[in-house]
Amino acid sequence: MDKPMQLTDWAKENGVEASWARRLAADGKVPGAFKQGRDWKVKKHGDKVPLSEWAKKRNMDPSNARKLARAGRLPTAELQGRDWWINPKDHPVPKRGLGR
Numbered sequence: 489m490d491k492p493m494q495l496t497d498w499a500k501e502n503g504v505e506a507s508w509a510r511r512l513a514a515d516g517k518v519p520g521a522f523k524q525g526r527d528w529k530v531k532k533h534g535d536k537v538p539l540s541e542w543a544k545k546r547n548m549d550p551s552n553a554r555k556l557a558r559a560g561r562l563p564t565a566e567l568q569g570r571d572w573w574i575n576p577k578d579h580p581v582p583k584r585g586l587g588r
Contacts, residue, residue: 495521495528519571531568539565539572556580 498518499509513521513528519538520531539562543553557565557572561583564575 492520492522492524492529492531495530498530535575536564536566536573537576539574542574542576542578545576 495509495513495518496506498521499506502509504512509518510528512518513523513530518530522529522531539553539557540550543550553562554572556562557567557574561581562574562578563581564578565572566574
């Protein structure tokens with residue numbers, strides 16, 4: 489994974505004012521944001537999205553998506569700290585072989 493970026497850089501990339509970004513980060517609404525000393529940093533995740541966001545777009549309960557990820561049925565899902573991240577184009581692998 490890449491080095492974390494400054495929250496102010498994240499704010500510029502996402503079209504948010506820095507003061508608003510700090511408030512969002514403090515409320516836990518910026519994925520991958522953490523405080524380092526007096527500064528806020530944001531972990532980069534490349535093209536991956538939070539698993540809960542991926543599940544909501546597929547009308548799936550996030551807890552079921554986490555179960556699939558733990559079972560290894562989401563190939564690109566990875567656990568980073570306590571958060572799951574996944575490629576937005578990933579699909580669950582069938583539990584068994586192709587049906588007959």
